Each structure stands twice: as structure tokens, then as C-alpha cells.
Amino acid sequence: MTTTDYTVTGMTCGHCEGSVRTEVGQLDGVTDIAVSAADGTLRIQSEAPLDDAAVIAAVDEAGYVAVRA
Amino acid sequence: MTTTDYTVTGMTCGHCEGSVRTEVGQLDGVTDIAVSAADGTLRIQSEAPLDDAAVIAAVDEAGYVAVRA
Numbered sequence: 001m002t003t004t005d006y007t008v009t010g011m012t013c014g015h016c017e018g019s020v021r022t023e024v025g026q027l028d029g030v031t032d033i034a035v036s037a038a039d040g041t042l043r044i045q046s047e048a049p050l051d052d053a054a055v056i057a058a059v060d061e062a063g064y065v066a067v068r069a
Numbered sequence: 070m071t072t073t074d075y076t077v078t079g080m081t082c083g084h085c086e087g088s089v090r091t092e093v094g095q096l097d098g099v100t101d102i103a104v105s106a107a108d109g110t111l112r113i114q115s116e117a118p119l120d121d122a123a124v125i126a127a128v129d130e131a132g133y134v135a136v137r138a
Contacts, residue, residue: 015084 001031004044005069008059011037019062027054042066070100073113074138077128080106088131096123111135 011017017035024033024044032045042059044050052068059066080086086104093102093113101114111128113119121137128135 012081013085015088016082019084 002046002049006042006066007069008042008064008066010064023058023062071115071118075111075135076138077111077133077135079133092127092131
């Protein structure tokens with residue numbers, strides 16, 4: 001199990017969190033997602049290390065900018 | 070044609086605007102909706118005067134509080 005943390009800017013509310021959760025949840029191997037608009041954080045649990053670019057692209061698809069924390 | 074303005078508190082982003090738009094759009098006779106999270110405003114165009122309580126209930130359903138402006 002791998003835990004990866006990102007800082008995500010631009011989320012303001014629960015809808016934003018939901019958008020990020022939906023997009024990141026579509027990545028292969030993701031088993032759990034904790035996302036906080038208030039803290040600007042995204043923590044992903046996955047079966048194996050994730051492709052950083054794929055995570056960043058998924059968050060971008062949701063409309064936000066992620067950087068590895 | 071009737072124009073009715075409300076002040077809506079709690080919206081922070083485009084997702085919030087979309088939620089309000091969806092709920093208010095289901096009211097009978099509504100022909101146009103302008104909603105701004107930044108300004109906290111909701112302007113509704115309708116064929117006839119709207120039931121104030123119905124509008125407030127629709128905005129509540131979306132998760133926000135509306136008061137007649």
C-alpha cells in the first residue's frame with residue numbers, strides 16, 4: 001500500500017472535493033482518497049506507487065492544480 | 070415576464086452556482102436564471118410572479134440560504 005500526498009489549489013467547497021475525488025478515483029489501483037478543500041490537501045492510498053503525471057492530469061481534469069506535497 | 074432578485078449566501082464556486090441553477094430551474098414558469106457566487110445574487114425571470122417560499126425551498130435544497138433582495 002502506498003500513500004501519496006498532494007497540495008491542491010483552487011478548491012473552495014464540497015462540490016470541488018467531489019470533482020477531485022471522482023477524477024482521481026478513476027485511476028487504476030487507487031483504493032482510498034482523502035481530499036480537503038479547507039486544507040488544500042489530497043491524500044491517495046493506492047496498491048502501488050502512482051504515476052505522478054496521471055494524478056496531476058486527473059486533478060487538472062477536475063479543474064484544479066495539484067503539486068506533490 | 071417577471072424578474073425576481075434574491076441574495077444567496079454560502080455559494081463559493083461554479084459548482085455551487087450550478088446546484089442553485091438546477092434546483093431553481095425545476096420550478097414551474099422559470100424562463101431564465103442568472104446566479105453569481107461572487108456577488109451572492111440570484112435573478113430569476115419567470116412567466117408569472119413566483120411563490121417566494123418555493124424559490125427559498127429550491128435554494129435550500131441546493132444547500133444555500135436565499136432571501137428576497
